[in-house]
Amino acid sequence: MKPGKIFWGVFFLSLGFLYLIRNLTIIDLGDLSLHSYWPLLLIMAGMVYLVKNPIVRNLTAGVAGVALACIIFFSGWGLFNNLSCVNVKYINSDKGNGEPVTLKTEAFDSTIQSVDLTFDGGAGKFQVEATDTNFYTIQTDRSKRKFSVENKREGAKSDLTIKMVEFNVDKSDTNFANLVRLNLNPKPFYENLNLNFGAAEFDLNIKTLQFKDLTLHTGASSTKLILPLAAEGGSEVEINCGASTIEIIVPLEATVQIETKMALGDASVPPGYEERDGIYYSPNFSGTGNVLKIKITGGVSNVSVRAQ
Template identity: 25%
Template sequence: MKADKIFWGIVFIFVGTVFLLENFGVIDFSWRDIWRFWPLLLVITGVNIVFKDSKSNTGVIIIVLITTATLAFLTFKGLTGTQKTDDVPWEWSHNEDEVNNEENKEFSTNIYNEDYNAKYKNATLSINGGASKFSIESGSEKLFESKIKETISRYYLKKTDTDSTVVLSFNSKNKKNGFNFKDTEFSDVKIKLHTQPTWDVNLNMGAGKVNFDLSNNKINTINLKGGAADFNIKLGSLSEQINLNAETGIAKVSIEIPQDAACEIKTSTGLSSKDFEDFVKKSDGIYVSPNFDTAKNKIYINLKGGLSDFEVTRY
């Protein structure tokens, strides 16, 4: 048997087993916490490339041992990720005072907001974050309001507006205002949006969890990009047409849509699993709700993923 087939077989068994055990509640696995170790995937892929054409059993044994050891390490970190200890990946300090200061940091709640103006008819929110937990709900008197529990201000909010259109950029930052996964790995980002404008929402993140309840908002488009993440999106019936695009690596994507809205799902998902209950398969990779031709409101969902779990339900 070829070494590269053994390599990919082990990887698929690992990912599939973790998803299966997590779905049945047997384990609580944190994809967010193992995302920090993504360079290890480059290491084991490189080992596979070096030894895949080896005609001796030695190459196969090396691939199996290194791949198994790496995945075992990632399993351990994923299962114990929520129990933070004194490990700080990729950085080591020889100064005991610095280590103690890190352990004794106090968290505070930072608030970011922008006032609502009745002239705003269309609004765009673009979020760029690292490994965090993001939630969006409606109900704020502000155009945008966010509360984040963190040690320092790790995000910045920028607004630009022209006539009836407003654009908000909500980005993570490091000391040089660049993108930084480590800066946001423990952030719990809670966001509230005003219900009057029609929103475009763009999210680009590394790993973490997303809970977007947009059922009371008028939505035009939603674009989601993430690596190892858990996306939960709830949509409403206030817009005649909604376009949702999700592009993920190893992720779970759950989308809720209202019964009175028609829906078309297009998938390009590799080895991902799909659960589209009450949908009719129209052709390869295309599914529609039974009321697609008659309903006034329509939702178009485009899903792309490598090893992901996609689910669309109607409420």
């Protein structure tokens, strides 16, 4: 069995067991804190790469799974206990003053031919799609987020920057939600899509949008990407993530190249994909034509790619 599969199996078993113990109140877990020991994961990841003995590699992956489960559980348990009766405010002074946003939109100018988009979202739950008849629409729930939005025009090109500036969490609000939706117009060609998030649940559905480069940076996250066919000349997707689960859906007829570089993790690809030197290729890959290139770099990640 691969070290990545052992890691994820042991991780989920350990995390589930810890939560079961907590729910049954067998022991008091409130005073334990292990977050300072996270560098041990890096040490064990290095061992998995350097040690050739498969028994040692598999054992190290299993221990790392237990360690990550304990760090997440005990750190998260203490954090939420301490914050249970307070309000939390995130402010990023480097991103301007911003304005409270519940619904913000801008009409589409048909002279816009290409777009560079930067979206810095912070933490929370995010949905991005490309079905808007406006240039863009930002919609939030009652989470009192402030955004700065800047649209710089130069001829037929737009440089659109959307950044989360302030985020208030009222822990006493039992109906609290934290969803942010961004809807884009699919008509322009998107030269660059730069998406940056922290601890987030991220859903990106851009199957109707054409782009050249997509870069996604996330922390601890759950991410789902629905991608289109590659644009003329090819499209590239680069994902940099922390401890994450990533699901990527590509069109059945797409020509795809997938490269993964993860310290600890596992990747699954559609049936028929061929692996050569650590890179996966779709059955119709010939080295020419419009290729959808996907590169994933992460620490502890579980990646699933599906074709449909």
